[in-house]
Structure formats: C-alpha cells, structure tokens
Amino acid sequence: MAYRKTVASFVAAAALLGTSTASYAATDIAWWHAMGGRLGEVVVDIANGYNAAQDACKITPVFKGTYEETLTAGIAAFRAGEQPNILQVFDAGAATIIGAKGAVIPAQDILENAGVGFDIEDYIDGVRYFYADSDGKMIGMPFNSSTPILYYNVDALKKAGVEAPKTWEEFQEIAPKLKEAGYVPLAQSHLPWIFTENFKSRHNLQFATNNNGYDGSKDTTLVFGEPIKNHFSAVKGWLDDGLFGYYGTGWGDNQTPFNEGKVAMWLGSSGSFGGISKTVDFPFSATYLPYWDAVDGAGTGTFIGGAALFSMAGKSDDENKCVASFFEYLTSPEVQYMWHKETGYVPITNAAYDMAKKDGYYESTPAAEIGIKQLTLPGGEWTKGYRMGFYVQIRDVMNREYGKLMSGETTVEDAFATIEADGNKLLERFSKTTGN
Amino acid sequence: MVPYMLLLPQLAIVTIFFLWPAAEAIQSSFYLEDPFGFGSTFVGLDNFTDMLTSTDYGRVARFTAVFTFFVTFLSLGFALLLAVKADKVLRGASTYKTLLMWVYAVAPPVAGLIGVLLFDQHVGPMVDLFAMFGWKMQIGVNYFDTSFAMIVTAVWKQIPVNFIFFLSGLQGISKSVQEAASIDCRSGFRRFWTVTFPLLAPTGFFLLIINITYAFFDTFGIVDVIVKNEPGNNPVTLVYKVYLDGFRGNDLGGSSAQSVILMALVFILTIIQFRLIERRVHYT
Numbered sequence: 069m070a071y072r073k074t075v076a077s078f079v080a081a082a083a084l085l086g087t088s089t090a091s092y093a094a095t096d097i098a099w100w101h102a103m104g105g106r107l108g109e110v111v112v113d114i115a116n117g118y119n120a121a122q123d124a125c126k127i128t129p130v131f132k133g134t135y136e137e138t139l140t141a142g143i144a145a146f147r148a149g150e151q152p153n154i155l156q157v158f159d160a161g162a163a164t165i166i167g168a169k170g171a172v173i174p175a176q177d178i179l180e181n182a183g184v185g186f187d188i189e190d191y192i193d194g195v196r197y198f199y200a201d202s203d204g205k206m207i208g209m210p211f212n213s214s215t216p217i218l219y220y221n222v223d224a225l226k227k228a229g230v231e232a233p234k235t236w237e238e239f240q241e242i243a244p245k246l247k248e249a250g251y252v253p254l255a256q257s258h259l260p261w262i263f264t265e266n267f268k269s270r271h272n273l274q275f276a277t278n279n280n281g282y283d284g285s286k287d288t289t290l291v292f293g294e295p296i297k298n299h300f301s302a303v304k305g306w307l308d309d310g311l312f313g314y315y316g317t318g319w320g321d322n323q324t325p326f327n328e329g330k331v332a333m334w335l336g337s338s339g340s341f342g343g344i345s346k347t348v349d350f351p352f353s354a355t356y357l358p359y360w361d362a363v364d365g366a367g368t369g370t371f372i373g374g375a376a377l378f379s380m381a382g383k384s385d386d387e388n389k390c391v392a393s394f395f396e397y398l399t400s401p402e403v404q405y406m407w408h409k410e411t412g413y414v415p416i417t418n419a420a421y422d423m424a425k426k427d428g429y430y431e432s433t434p435a436a437e438i439g440i441k442q443l444t445l446p447g448g449e450w451t452k453g454y455r456m457g458f459y460v461q462i463r464d465v466m467n468r469e470y471g472k473l474m475s476g477e478t479t480v481e482d483a484f485a486t487i488e489a490d491g492n493k494l495l496e497r498f499s500k501t502t503g504n
Numbered sequence: 505m506v507p508y509m510l511l512l513p514q515l516a517i518v519t520i521f522f523l524w525p526a527a528e529a530i531q532s533s534f535y536l537e538d539p540f541g542f543g544s545t546f547v548g549l550d551n552f553t554d555m556l557t558s559t560d561y562g563r564v565a566r567f568t569a570v571f572t573f574f575v576t577f578l579s580l581g582f583a584l585l586l587a588v589k590a591d592k593v594l595r596g597a598s599t600y601k602t603l604l605m606w607v608y609a610v611a612p613p614v615a616g617l618i619g620v621l622l623f624d625q626h627v628g629p630m631v632d633l634f635a636m637f638g639w640k641m642q643i644g645v646n647y648f649d650t651s652f653a654m655i656v657t658a659v660w661k662q663i664p665v666n667f668i669f670f671l672s673g674l675q676g677i678s679k680s681v682q683e684a685a686s687i688d689c690r691s692g693f694r695r696f697w698t699v700t701f702p703l704l705a706p707t708g709f710f711l712l713i714i715n716i717t718y719a720f721f722d723t724f725g726i727v728d729v730i731v732k733n734e735p736g737n738n739p740v741t742l743v744y745k746v747y748l749d750g751f752r753g754n755d756l757g758g759s760s761a762q763s764v765i766l767m768a769l770v771f772i773l774t775i776i777q778f779r780l781i782e783r784r785v786h787y788t
C-alpha cells in the first residue's frame with residue numbers, strides 16, 4: 069500500500085512539474101527557408117541570436133532546398149495543416165502566396181496586432197512595396213533582398229583602357245576594345261530577372277496591365293514594347309559579334325567565366341558580392357545596371373529580387389506574437405547590418421543603411437553600396453515591382469524563348485510573340501485558380 | 505474465401521498506391537485548383553486543350569520519343585555486344601563481368617552528376633575531347649549537345665542491367681543446341697542471328713519493356729541534374745515536365761492532365777507490346 073502511495077505521489081508530482089514547466093516554456097516557432105551554404109549558416113546565426121536575446125519564444129530554422137522546393141513544401145504542409153509559422157517565398161512565387169487569400173497574415177497586421185510599431189516609411193524605397201498589396205499594405209516581410217548590378221574586372225578594363233559603362237550606348241563603344249584585349253566583354257546570369265523585369269524598372273516601362281498585376285490577376289496581360297525588343301536585338305547582335313557571352317540558363321555557368329577572368333563584366337546579384345570577393349584573385353568593383361539613354365525617362369531605380377518571409381495563417385496568438393517579435397528583431401539595424409555585411413544582400417531599413425554608412429563600411433568596400441544606392445535611385449510609375457501568378461512558369465517560358473533566340477532558333481519578334489501568348493495563357497489560368 | 509483473403513494484401517497495396525492516386529489524378533485533371541487548397545473550379549477539358557495547344561508540349565513529346573528510342577536501342581545494343589563478348593571470355597571472366605556491372609549500383613542522380621561533370625561547358629573533359637575534333641559542345645545552351653549528353657549518360661547507366669540479363673540469357677542456351685548449330689554452319693555471325701538471337705528473344709522482349717519504361721520514367725534524376733533545375737531551352741522529358749508544372753510551378757490541374765496522358769500512353773504501349781510483339785517471341 070505504502071509503495072502504491074509513493075508511486076501515486078510521484079506521478080502527481082511529475083504531472084504538476086509537467087504543467088508548471090509547460091506554462092513557463094518558450095513558445096516554439098518554425099521557420100522554413102531556402103538559404104543553403106554560407107547563407108544558411110548566417111540564418112542559423114540570426115536564429116540563435118534571437119533565441120539568446122529573449123526567453124519567451126524559440127525559433128527553429130529548417131532548410132528546405134531551393135526556392136521552388138521551399139514554396140512547394142510550404143504549400144503541401146499548409147494543405148495538411150502542418151504549416152510552419154514563417155515561410156520564405158521568393159519574388160516569383162509572391163503572387164501565388166499573396167493570391168491565396170487566407171494563407172498568410174500580412175506582416176504589417178502581425179506586427180500591429182502584437183503592438184510592435186510599424187511604419188512602411190522605415191523601409192528603403194526599392195524594398196517597400198514589392199511584397200505589398202495594391203493598397204500598399206506590406207504582406208511579406210522582405211528578407212534577403214538583392215538587385216542586379218554590373219560587376220567588372222578592374223584589370224581587364226585597365227588593360228583595354230576603358231571605364232565601366234553607365235549606359236548601353238557606352239557599352240557598345242567600349243566592348244570592341246575589351247574584345248581586342250582578349251576578353252569576352254559581358255555576360256549575365258538571369259535573363260528574365262535582369263534583362264526583362266529590371267529592364268522594365270530601369271527604363272520606367274510598364275511590364276503588365278492592371279498596374280503591373282498589383283490590381284488583381286483578372287485580365288492581366290504582359291506588355292512588351294519596342295524598347296525591350298530593341299534591347300534583345302542588340303544583345304543578339306553583341307553575341308554574334310563576340311561582345312557578349314551566353315552560357316545557358318544556369319546562374320553559375322554564366323558567373324564562372326567572370327570568376328575565371330575570361331569575361332570582363334558580369335551582371336549578377338548584389339547578393340553575389342560576398343561570394344565573388346572570396347573567389348576571385350583579381351581586383352573587382354561594381355556599378356549600376358546600365359540603361360539605354362535613348363529610351364525616354366530611363367535611369368530610374370530597380371526593384372528587389374530575392375525573397376520575403378511570410379507569416380502563415382492558422383497559428384495561435386502566442387505563436388503569432390513570437391513571429392512579430394522575431395520580425396522586430398530581424399529588422400533591427402544591428403541584425404540587418406550583420407546580414408548585409410556577411411552576405412551582400414541589402415539592408416532593408418533606412419536605419420540599418422545609416423548604421424552601415426556611419427560605421428564606414430562603404431569607405432572600405434564601396435562596391436557593397438552599389439545595390440542599395442541603385443534601389444534608392446528616383447523611382448517612377450513602374451518601378452515598384454510586379455505581381456503575376458504562375459510566374460515561375462512564365463520565367464521558364466522566357467528562358468526557353470531567350471535560349472532559342474541566342475542559339476538562333478527564333479527571332480526577336482517571334483520570341484516575344486510566344487512569350488506573350490504562353491505567358492498570357494498562364495496568367496489567365498492563374499486568374500481562374502484564385503477566382504479574383 | 506481463403507484465396508481472396510490471401511490476395512488481400514496485394515490488392516490493398518495496388519489500390520492504395522496505384523489505383524487511388526490514379527483516380528485522384530484523373531479527377532484533378534478536370535479542375536483548376538488553387539495550390540493552397542482554398543478552392544477548385546471545374547474546367548472540363550480545358551487543362552487538356554491548354555496543354556495540347558501550348559507551343560512547348562509537342563516539342564517535349566517529340567524529344568521524349570527520340571530520347572526513348574535512342575536510349576532503348578543503344579543500351580540494348582551495347583549490352584548485347586558486351587554480353588556476347590563476355591560470354592566467350594574464359595580466363596578472368598568474373599573480373600570482366602564485375603567491371604561491366606558496377607555501374608548498375610550508381611543511382612540516377614549520381615549518374616547525372618557524373619554526366620554533368622564530364623560534359624560541363626567550362627571544365628568538362630568530354631567537351632575538351634570533342635573540341636579536339638572540332639565540335640564545340642555547349643551543354644545547357646545548345647539543344648542538340650544537351651540531348652547528346654543526356655542520352656550518353658542514360659545509356660551508360662542502363663547498359664549494366666541489360667548486360668546482366670543478356671549474359672544470363674546466353675548462359676541459359678544449352679550447349680547441345682550451340683554445338684549442333686556449329687556443325688551445320690561455320691559462320692559465327694550467322695549462327696548468332698539465326699540461333700542464339702531468337703533463343704534470346706524472351707530476354708530481349710522483357711528488356712525492351714524495362715528499357716522503354718526506364719527511358720520514360722527512371723531517367724528523371726539524370727534529366728534533373730543535367731538541366732540543373734532550370735529547364736530553359738533544354739530538352740526535357742514528359743515526366744520531367746509533369747514535375748516542372750506541378751511541383752515547381754504549382755499548377756496541379758495542368759500537371760495532372762499531363763500525367764493522365766502519360767498514363768494512357770503507357771497503357772497503350774503495354775497493350776501493343778503484349779498483343780503484337782509477344783506473338784513473335786518464342787518461349788522455349
């Protein structure tokens with residue numbers, strides 16, 4: 069009997085202990101991301117920093133593969149009711165997740181509900197509205213934000229006796245000299261992102277109807293005018309004259325020849341900065357993405373690429389509060405500055421940018437500032453971004469047609485006609501899936 | 505009742521893993537579905553017409569046909585040649601056989617990775633080799649070059665399986681038949697085509713089906729690694745396109761419609777094979 073009593077009291081004590089620890093335990097939140105390699109390590113550092121900074125919440129980052137795989141995993145988990153609190157979704161997937169009404173809680177709401185101050189003006193220009201809805205409410209919290217810039221091999225330009233070009237007209241003048249000096253003058257790593265989406269922004273040109281798609285997916289169609297067609301005719305001409313190198317759709321395949329010193333100038337992401345500085349053995353620098361001076365109103369800023377963090381719906385208030393407090397931590401100037409320095413992605417708030425400036429970071433590494441300066445160039449009507457569904461496939465269509473164009477299987481006119489036809493069909497299909 | 509009970513586990517597996525997903529695929533091929541599952545709209549045959557009228561689908565289907573033909577034909581041909589030669593080796597036979605078979609253990613994505621390394625446009629040794637003959641290969645840029653690399657990798661990966669089967673098939677042919685044949689005919693070449701080859705037909709027929717299925721479905725890993733998850737202007741197979749649209753692009757309806765077509769295709773292929781070809785195969 070005595071024995072039984074002892075056991076019973078132990079059980080009771082254990083149960084009490086259990087409840088008491090539960091009530092003091094940190095709330096767990098999960099963060100699914102697509103940051104591999106060095107970037108993944110920095111993500112873990114951020115999570116550890118947050119967990120160490122407070123006791124109420126505990127965040128666990130989980131690496132889910134590529135951007136596409138992460139989005140697909142998040143969607144599958146949502147359908148099974150097992151979604152993470154925070155899901156990282158890339159630029160091309162933004163319309164999918166924002167279009168699914170009820171899948172996410174807007175970042176702005178989650179911060180305001182938790183009583184954390186939010187002012188969209190705190191965020192730098194090119195970042196501010198990319199993941200916002202048509203009313204300007206921020207839906208996704210911009211995370212790793214980058215923009216296409218021009219990297220150049222300082223030795224190569226010196227050898228050819230030229231300066232880095234500001235415009236494509238200037239490029240056409242200096243390219244033959246670089247070729248003579250034994251270099252492929254130019255390469256780029258992402259034709260849809262750099263020569264299509266950001267081409268539109270850099271020249272302040274409309275990309276799609278319905279306010280670039282922000283006003284709803286119904287009847288949104290792609291808009292391709294003369295400037296972009298002329299640009300691709302010029303690029304094809306450069307390729308044929310040996311002034312431009314095209315190495316396929318893969319990002320790395322196009323960056324490698326620049327890293328090896330064969331290509332003099334390369335258009336890539338401002339987020340590539342950290343990687344290049346660790347790889348190349350020649351002095352390099354960077355400048356803005358060139359534009360065509362001949363296009364009226366050109367020279368406007370670009371918008372961000374990369375990805376944002378979305379707070380998934382269907383979670384408890386406690387967990388949502390933790391998400392808000394994590395977002396607050398993430399956007400603090402110290403964390404943003406650390407992220408900027410470690411990875412090359414731009415800081416997303418003005419305060420973090422000021423901190424980097426004050427710290428003298430750009431005096432020692434001026435090239436690291438190019439991305440953020442380009443994002444804060446004066447904007448225009450068409451520079452805040454785009455919002456189109458099934459955009460992953462639309463980019464695939466672009467890559468296919470551009471690839472055909474580069475290998476001479478199609479013409480500029482036919483390529484854009486096909487992109488418009490296939491792209492608009494995808495947009496129409498997407499509009500039907502969401503019914504808005 | 506007992507026989508049915510004994511069949512039950514097998515039937516359950518078939519139902520859960522094959523029939524149910526197939527039914528789901530057929531159903532969702534008639535709907536346009538929001539990826540998050542908030543709603544779906546019945547669109548009738550729209551998914552099928554959209555797919556068949558898209559500029560890309562025909563190109564992918566044509567490539568799949570060409571790819572399947574070359575992979576099947578070349579991997580069967582090379583394997584048969586190697587098996588016939590290995591069958592005649594007397595000394596160190598097991599070493600030869602092991603050397604020819606080990607590739608079988610390589611997983612398709614790893615095979616694809618080896619292919620990528622060999623054919624890389626910047627550092628690939630195969631590219632350097634072909635450059636000596638004046639062929640400037642550009643995998644990922646040139647459609648033909650990329651197809652070539654894919655076919656070579658897929659064939660290389662498949663030869664060992666065929667080799668093992670052909671070799672055991674050859675060893676199963678009775679010595680007395682072969683001896684009788686060699687009395688009748690002195691030409692080894694003719695003996696092979698008139699005696700050995702017909703006797704190998706059951707093995708060959710089985711391998712033909714296995715290889716077509718391999719080229720259609722199992723080469724997924726190789727295609728994925730060679731195109732580096734970026735289809736671009738590269739050749740892809742029908743199965744890979746199902747993945748691209750469904751899992752990369754979150755177009756569930758369109759992707760389901762494609763898998764339904766693929767299912768029908770395999771169904772027809774199997775019927776043709778068993779109805780027409782099998783009649784000409786003699787099982788001894």
